[in-house]
Amino acid sequence: MTTLKELAKLLNISVSTVSKALNDSHEISANTKRRVLELAEKLNYKPNRIAQQLKTNKTRTIGVILPTVTNPFFAEVLHGVETCATDNDYDIIVCLSDESLEKEERSLELLSNGSVDGFIMAVARESQVKEHSQHISDVIDSKIPVLMFDRVVNEILCDKVIVDDFQSVYDATEYLIKKENRKHILLVSNIEELSVGKLRIRGYQKALEDAKLQSDVLKLGNVEHVEEEIFKYLQKHPKTDAIVSIDHITGIIAINMAKKIGKKVPQDISVIGFGYEHTQLLSSPKISIIHQKAFDIGTMSVKLLIDHLNSEDHELETIVVPSELKLGESTK
């Protein structure tokens, strides 16, 4: 890699002159600037990013800690984060906690040594279940800003970008009740232990309560037996006329199982799930989804964090990103 020193030597001028010339300082003559720029171009000089970072004590890098990236929600959030970061000349260092508390702790610890200016994170499943968040407070105490999205820790004061989990499921359930006159609505879930899962279930329950209908939650543990459990439930409860899934998997499976058991979708059973871009493509009939604006969540998180980084005394903010009910063909 070419350095200022090399350029200076070749041109027989000082390093500081070269530096100023490249930064188009008014102190430098047009002629010298031209000579410097020409050689820099020729040797493909690029200022060393690490040296700049050391000098300015700013990395223009954001640490992004995700529980997983195989879940399309987090993948799409990452997409938004990357896009907005790039637009603002920030790099992102990505760590995956794999839903593990320990790996989450390690990642935060490891990047809290000047590697990043701030963090964007969604809390690992294990951290939420064990209600452990000291490691996150530690980072914030050390004056590195943290922004949490989607899965947040209420007790920690920091910027947050969250989804309208309660309201979106309430609305979807109400839709099934009022517009479709459904009476036996099942909720299926495999994320009931997450903060977002709890909120979504409550939204469903409140909607049924308000309509004086009975609720029923099918908590699906191991992902292996989801098909079987839904199938058995539908056999046992033939009156079921609608299903709400609060994740991006079990809704599609519910459609498949309803068809398998001989029900017509949506005539006999309506299905609404959570989902993203490609979810609807994979079911027949197309599933109706509560579409989380995952990309937007990513971009807004970056914007908010950068605001925080740029302003001296920044007021903490919590942004709620509304979801959108996208009807497919699995509802009437």
Next chain:
Amino acid sequence: MTTLKELAKLLNISVSTVSKALNDSHEISANTKRRVLELAEKLNYKPNRIAQQLKTNKTRTIGVILPTVTNPFFAEVLHGVETCATDNDYDIIVCLSDESLEKEERSLELLSNGSVDGFIMAVARESQVKEHSQHISDVIDSKIPVLMFDRVVNEILCDKVIVDDFQSVYDATEYLIKKENRKHILLVSNIEELSVGKLRIRGYQKALEDAKLQSDVLKLGNVEHVEEEIFKYLQKHPKTDAIVSIDHITGIIAINMAKKIGKKVPQDISVIGFGYEHTQLLSSPKISIIHQKAFDIGTMSVKLLIDHLNSEDHELETIVVPSELKLGESTK
């Protein structure tokens, strides 16, 4: 952030003594070491990563450039990359080209300023279609190692980790012919313009050729009309008794359409697609998949690149990661 200088001042000793003490140098007395370590612990001292990088001229950071991360294949590769990088004390900076040549160029350019020790990348769709790869050669010429995986440029000499695209599809097709006695096998695809797509199609064609059967390739352009096009094809070609999909979407859709048209899967029509962890979960009956070891591709890429970084004159290598045919219920 606490620095060596601060520790030195507080302890009334020199910076270098502190540095050596923290690095457990034999030159330093046990007593001094203890005092230094205690204070460092107390003030939560962490060596500044940026300064270390400048000093050693190594970043221990890998630039990872992916076409997209919403495709589960790349998401899972990223998972493998992150895991292996972390295990080896490397960070990863992630850039998404969004399948765009221009963004790919920009990302490489931007990180070629000392930000990373090397790159792991899969080429953007546009770069492959336009056969443009000068920007990649430039990086390699500037002595930054590049490793390409999955979608590679044959003309560029660098480390590569690829999939047995031709062979895996040949084998799957042969399976349908020999074990299941299928005679009218359709191939569906929406990635025919990619290097990997071409190889997979050739594998299919060769298998049919060897069996003296006729081949038929349904190239699906716009993702919107995939359902419709497969449906129409099946109506027009009722003899179709097997379908091979070379991506992770159209196979599931093919199953849905086969069922919709009244065919039984797998009795009337067998379906084999590409896929990963959750793909099989989303279809009923479970789709048979050619399982690319995406996670392994990620880990092997990191290992190979790190080897390259650590050895002075490293011999370029190409690793082929074999796929695995995982039968679901969509074949007999």
Next chain:
DNA sequence: TTGTATGCGTTATCAT
């Protein structure tokens, strides 16, 4: 055993 000096590449301040 401890301390001093130097340099990594850049930029800002202060001479000349």
Next chain:
DNA sequence: ATGATAACGCATACAA
């Protein structure tokens, strides 16, 4: 208009 010097935080060769 140009150059010398210092500094960011760390590590190491060399003195003491």
